[in-house]
Amino acid sequence: MSEPRFDAEGLFDDDYLYFFAEHLDARSDAEAEVVWQLLDLQPGMEVLDLACGHGRISNRLARRGCRVTGLDSSRLFLDRARQDADTLGVTVDYVHGDMRRLPWPDRFDRVVSWFTAFGYFSDPENQRVLVQAAAALKPGGKIALDLNNHTAVVRTYQTSTLVERNGDLLIDRHHLDVLTSTNVVNRTIIRDGRARSVPYFVRMFAFTELRDWMLAAGFTAVHALGADGTALTIDSRRMIVVAER
Template sequence: MTAAWVPGDSASTFDARKVFDRDYLHFYAPRLTDRRSDAEAQLIWELLGLEPGMETLDLACGQGRIANRLAARGCRVTGLDTVPLFLEDARRDAVARDVAVDYVEGDMRMLPWVERFDRVISWSTSFGYFDDTANRQVLTQAARALKTGGLIVFDLNNRDWLVREFQPTIVVERDGDMLIDRNRLEPLTGRVVTERIVVREGRIRRLSFFVRLFTFTELRDWLLAAGFTDVDGYGNDGAPLSSACSRLLAVARR
């Protein structure tokens, strides 16, 4: 199916099912190796001070590569995502690993839980796909789902790094197929808007989407306004945060 696409469109809405589909997995899943996923699960474990038995929510859990690994370590994990395709893959992987994870199809802007979780995870740029009002609502909902004293971790693009290293065009090729992203920065909205062209198996598909960028100070202030207290910032792999870090990790306490 070809998505509606207009050159220059500001992509005011985000359709996760069109962006995160089989084409996305075809081009990007090979990068999500077991070694990488194991290392990221370990980093999350350390940043959040996780322990077996803790109630943990993986917000926008995707294919469950983090949720299933944390469940294998003894956490009681719930994974929420809006893409049925990803949830199906996550459940199959959970069966293969012989772990139990409660996978739920839902919207992170409207979480059904109140003071349920010890820890919440928002990993691999899973935050920032709505307008600012709705993005703030996600933070408020996450705070509401956490127990008092609970922690949340974010893994996002580091705006300070991305602006300096910005690439207007990114091309990914695999097995004769091609994914082309044409990117532009929007200073007035703080977004990177992407016009994507997928050339695969003799067809061409076009779509447009965006993601909100954050500096640590802006994200910290949003978290404090949403009801969190202490907020700490880190760079890649939990190192000290600097403008040389491509990733921004933030850990906040409810």
């Protein structure tokens, strides 16, 4: 079987912001509050937002007094993040880079990986991301990852989803690879009368598997919660995993 394709440049582009940014921004204050509480954040802490996207969490943590570094592979998203930081009157160090290669050993008090920003590589590379994240933390530092809850997703699996905005369409056709716990997606975007396709995939995890990966990467005391920090259940669409180095 051929490996699924991942067109990162085609996925994380202006169309993504067009269809999703407004909706996500409306949730960002509440999600930043969840991050703040779960990670016991305090003003002055050094925080790494891993795969920060267009900065919606980074900028809000900076507004609360954290010293934030946001790393992402999309220059377009980073430009948008910097613009929003200027609008909010905050300072964030936005860095273009690869989460598999982090140049900051023992630097951060906290690491954040939010809104399914983990699971876009092969298993060895995904494991390397966790090793890199652990190494970037100071001893005693904490990480929080917000992901799809594999158990709930497979129980209510949808083979297609649709987003519409101003007559433009974004259509995802899903295939669940049960042998690898990977959601393989072909995205079709119809905007301004033009259509294009973008392949991508996301690795999904049961908590026990991800817990073992994180322990092997150097984390300790790994535990899981549902959305907003509630108890994780079979019906929780989101899983938040919090661990300490």
